[in-house]
Amino acid sequence: xxxxxxxxxxxxxxxxxxxxxxxxxxxxxxxxxxxxxxxxxxxxxxxxxxxxxxxxxxxxxxxxxxxxxxxxxx
Amino acid sequence: xxxxxxxxxxxxxxxxxxxxxxxxxxxxxxxxxxxxxxxxxxxxxxxxxxxxxxxxxxxxxxxxxxxxxxxxxxxxxxxxxxxxxxxxxxxxxxxxxxxxxxxxxxxxxxxxxxxxxxxxxxxxxxxxxxxxxxxxxxxxxxxxxxxxxxxxxxxxxxxxxxxxxxxxxxxxxxxxxxxxxxxxxxxxxxxxxxxxxxxxxxxxxxxxxxxxxxxxxxxxxxxxxxxxxxxxxxxxxxxxxxxxxxxxxx
Numbered sequence: 444x445x446x447x448x449x450x451x452x453x454x455x456x457x458x459x460x461x462x463x464x465x466x467x468x469x470x471x472x473x474x475x476x477x478x479x480x481x482x483x484x485x486x487x488x489x490x491x492x493x494x495x496x497x498x499x500x501x502x503x504x505x506x507x508x509x510x511x512x513x514x515x516x517x
Numbered sequence: 518x519x520x521x522x523x524x525x526x527x528x529x530x531x532x533x534x535x536x537x538x539x540x541x542x543x544x545x546x547x548x549x550x551x552x553x554x555x556x557x558x559x560x561x562x563x564x565x566x567x568x569x570x571x572x573x574x575x576x577x578x579x580x581x582x583x584x585x586x587x588x589x590x591x592x593x594x595x596x597x598x599x600x601x602x603x604x605x606x607x608x609x610x611x612x613x614x615x616x617x618x619x620x621x622x623x624x625x626x627x628x629x630x631x632x633x634x635x636x637x638x639x640x641x642x643x644x645x646x647x648x649x650x651x652x653x654x655x656x657x658x659x660x661x662x663x664x665x666x667x668x669x670x671x672x673x674x675x676x677x678x679x680x681x682x683x684x685x686x687x688x689x690x691x692x693x694x695x696x697x698x699x700x701x702x703x704x705x706x707x708x709x710x711x712x713x714x715x716x717x718x719x720x721x722x723x724x725x726x727x728x729x730x731x732x733x734x735x736x737x738x739x740x741x742x743x744x745x746x747x748x749x750x751x752x753x754x755x756x757x758x759x760x761x762x763x764x765x766x767x
Contacts, residue, residue, distance in 0.1 A: 451722075452717045454647040454648070454651045455650055455651065486732075495658070495733055496732075511730075512714075514710060514711060515712075516708075516710045
């Protein structure tokens with residue numbers, strides 16, 4: 444089961460999909476592309492403190508993705 | 518002859534008189550002005566009146582003045598046939614507020630106050646829930662020890678490939694060099710970097726974003742951050758010790 448966590452003012456929003464279900468995967472991919480076009484960065488993350496990895500393209504086989512709005516130096 | 522809100526259509530003899538702004542250039546007037554809110558409303562919402570007595574030439578001016586009349590206690594006085602309004606009179610000479618009006622205003626103020634308090638409470642609760650949700654995600658991304666320290670102290674240690682970082686929940690990042698190089702003490706810098714519109718998001722979301730950015734591309738993170746050196750050696754040593762301690766715990 445894939446999961447996308449999108450950082451938002453309410454904490455985070457979730458989108459889940461079953462990699463075997465093409466409809467669900469397509470919906471998740473559309474959301475991914477939309478957020479990327481808004482300047483979000485996508486990180487593939489591992490649980491328990493393992494390092495995250497920046498990703499450019501959506502893959503339905505990825506476990507967990509965190510979508511982060513742009514950051515900037517102060 | 519009286520200027521009165523109720524007979525504004527046929528009593529003034531002047532050439533031009535702005536209804537509701539409280540003065541007339543011509544004619545005689547006593548100061549018996551009676552105002553009723555619905556008449557004020559009528560004047561306020563009726564544009565130009567052309568007739569034998571009344572022409573409103575500047576609609577905006579009339580609106581402003583009527584609004585002042587209606588909402589503040591402006592009064593009028595008459596001097597030599599000229600009616601002028603006096604700013605800040607404590608009572609309206611003619612149309613005093615009734616006891617019921619006072620009570621209604623007071624009740625409305627109380628309702629507004631209760632309503633605004635409820636809204637503030639609701640917003641605070643929403644913020645608290647957002648922070649809880651953000652912390653749940655953070656908990657999944659870091660080790661148990663790191664999260665426990667974060668919960669207690671509001672600081673998250675992130676071990677980069679080149680340097681160590683402490684992300685503070687309340688904002689800001691401390692960057693500490695890994696090891697002594699040629700007996701030169703490790704440098705400590707304060708970094709300013711955060712989510713765009715960071716105040717829209719719960720604080721822990723900001724921490725998650727910075728942690729992921731360091732993990733993914735440390736060079737880019739350092740390039741984007743605005744770094745400043747710590748001037749006090751004591752403070753620098755405090756941070757070095759803190760990072761060493763955190764690394765030992767984890």
